[in-house]
Amino acid sequence: MTPVLQGIGLVKRYGRVTAMDGADFDLEAGEVLAVVGDNGAGKSTLIKALSGAVIPDEGQILVDGSPVRFHSPLDARKYGIETVYQDLALAPAQDIATNMFMGRERRRPGFLGTALRLLDSRGMRAEAQRVLDELGIGIKSMAQPVETLSGGQRQAVAVARAAAFGTRVVIMDEPTAALGVAESAKVLELIGRIRDRGLPVVLISHNMPHVFEIADRVHVHRLGKRVAVVSPRTHTMNQVVGLLTGALRIGADGEVEEVAQAVHTGLDR
Template sequence: MSVSSNAPTVLKARGLRKQYGHVVALDGADFDVRAGEILAVIGDNGAGKSSLIKALSGALSPDAGEIQLDGRTVRFASPADARAAGIETVYQDLALAPAMSIAENLFLGREVRRAGLAGSMFRQLDRPRMQREAADALTALGVNIRSIEQAVETLSGGQRQGIAVARSAAFARHVVILDEPTAALGVRESGMVLDLITRVRDRGLSVVLISHNMPHVFQLADRIHIQRLGKRAALVDTASISMTDAVAVMTGADAPS
């Protein structure tokens, strides 16, 4: 499903700057992701991709610049602020608790308490509701697991990635940011995750995909944000650029057209 060029911009940044002593991580970086698109972010090591994503997800406070969500300026003091605004991020470590169940992981940090005094006074959790909603979330995204009660440590790498992505999709209202989601996976499990990313987008969410895997980028992305030397070097439609040219812009071998 291609995204119209007239689709509104959901998340936007202008002139983001972040400096650590003499090291400039972001040097006036811009960013745009449209509603319902998959936007790939690529760049060489040290290009500022991680700093950019951390600024957009509330894990980093930029020294200068502006971030807008749905046209309104926002300031995220923490990742919790970004999550409350509807932006979910899945980092490479997945932030899963291996010994806990799938349902418990989906609601980790957002546990649902039982109604009435049992929840308000005795802080008892509504486990049946969490299990039911977790199962519904996984089913909606086509994530196949044996039991919602099984421990995450019993899952394969691809299944764990699926749980992390499903958790983000269940709570995101605007954007899901995925940091190298297939980096440690084999061919079959990578295919499962790529299909999952497409299903997340098909639910109307914008997906920001940070990846070094160029075939995956060109397979999935509607547009490509090329980061270089702390700023955006180019923002191009995937169909309008070759993989070779994208790498050339990314490495500085060629100027963006």
């Protein structure tokens, strides 16, 4: 199966610092792929490259098997890749519908839209309500300012915006980081609904229980590159932590092994 989104040998240097060192990545259709790694592992740079915010120095990005080159997040959007950033990028004083269509506002049809450039506020509110209802997000009024919403509801609005315009991929950066237990559960449920609609999701998270609850596969990033891709069904949380810290690695037979043991037996390269 051709990956929906793929990175091959991606390299990004900032002076003497190499943030990506031949990083690989592949996202399959209809899955939630979690990307995990310690701070400084380079996972943020990888995601920024895949979403158009960073231009790699070397390597290749492919969408549905075809090479692409993103110069900005707008280029990635044109390929149906939407990103929900950790700061959500919402305008608190504006209403929900305005935030949903920010940068993609719809004009009224005919003379009012073309000559007077009036916005189709009613149409945008109706479409925003439809998307939120479809995703099971219980917010009644699209005229409600975002600043009046709870943290979980704000996250849901940002996710719904990505789901509304993302036709290939939705990327989420720490979507439950500032949320309580109940609101985190709702966001994870929302991620599952997006996957069930056939839209693959990339989830960047430090929360291992959340990763193991929702992810189909786990991409482990360390020292600027992918060191493993494992399944929560076949690997434990402790094994994933060991892989991202370097205490464990995937051996030649595909099994997880201790790095110290490999050194002791002379197999470490």
